[in-house]
Amino acid sequence: MKDIYCLAIETSCDETSMSIIKNGTEEIETVILTQIDIHKKFGGVVPEIASRSHIESITIVLDELLEKSHMKISDIDIIGVTYGPGLIGSLLIGLQCAKTISLITGKPLIPVHHIAGHIYANNLEQRLSFPLIALVVSGGHTELVYMDNDYSFKRIGGTLDDAIGEAYDKVAKILGLEYPGGPKVDKLASQGKDTYNLPYPLDDDTYNFSFSGIKSAVVNLVHNEKQRGNNINAEDMCTTFQNRVISVITKKTMKAVTEFKVNNLVIAGGVAANRGLREKLEELCKEKSINFSVPRIKYCTDNAAMIGSAAYYAYKKGIIADLKLNAKATDNLYKY
């Protein structure tokens, strides 16, 4: 069978990334240009500034990718692009670039849902085994997905308000930790004790999540303690917050694993880099002899390699877009 080389483009938030992936599994080369330092001073991603940065770097990233991979654009067989969800102005830069490449080369354009990309980050580590449950946790998403085969997604639950990574960043902010604060909360959590009185977030029988309540609880607690002139122990606050959140997430995830009778659990997204979450799920999966997969850190945060992997399987399923493909700020993964 002929090898399929996918040129993948991901610009849904504040990373301009392109990658070449062979046959959905082999990473030939990836370039990621992050804008974190630009957005740091605003305490979060500013959409208009993100769009402006993407357009400045888009062809530079493409040039670097082709040079590093020693490939020409004519060596590419398919073009995969994140069309959504994400920041619309950011998505548009990658999308227009991808459509132009398709126009010039005549090669198929493959629309990839960002969450599908995150799940397929695991496929770059080890070929996915089905059926599986995927837990996607990032700054913009918290989703539980069931898959019985390649590129077949069934959402079984997700957040009703804030994404988990958003809650982490806000807790970090109130504790005075620099953006992006999520990883810093994870680090401090490993150094403290569970001493504060925080609620368990949406600890019910559904597969849904809610993090705005516990986020507000942290904010209120910090304010009250400050007004009383008491110091907040940041380590202990992080430990308590992380314990509550991870307790509920892991409980619901393992419940899904049992109820859907799967032997495989994969996690994905920026918060999959969270050590507390990884370790807890690893331990629970070990107890139940469930295969557990988590991508390396570089595949957890936004990158085009995962998009290139997902695009291959979308293409195999016949999911091909024409030049009228549009970007979407929000979209369901599950229509395929």
Next chain:
Amino acid sequence: MICLFIDTSSIDVSIAIIKANKIISSITKSIPNEHSIYTTQFIDDVLKESNLEPNDIDKIMVVNGPGSFTGVRIGVTIAKTMAYLLNKEVIPISSLKMLSLSINHDYCLSILNANHNNYYFGLYDKDNNEIIKEQFNTKEKVLEIIKKYKPIIVSNNNITIDNIEISKQELDYINIVNYYLNKESVNSHLLVPNYLKLPEALEKKSD
């Protein structure tokens, strides 16, 4: 010399292929908020209608602003990707100057609505030299210039400033392309929109 003209800076998407003072093929459609969907499709359409391959284009001319931030970025991203991959020259065109190039005039004020009583504008003499440099400014400033220079006023849409009605100017592709033909091209990596306005987040920061 075959030129591809791309303009996504206004509510219209305009794509044209010009060769030796002739429009070989063109599409102009008013499709607010749908530039992202149709621009590459229109480019494909005009190329096919002209029986041309993308590589047959010698120069790409793209309107890089000022105008709708998102709109301009769509055209510029397409133009810089094409120029880079096909190794062709790309020349940025001012959305303001191209209006003055589309009409005969003594003084010409090209003006675009930028909302909240602000405008993008530039003033040109009969040879299309920039007399007042292209800028983002208030209605008061615009009225001051109108009073002083009594220019012909053109815009990319029908607008009214106080009691002055300004009607939409059709683009003269041939004149625009001829004017820019020998202007300096830019490296595709360095081609960016000419916003003339900072993002709001930065404006607040500099206050």
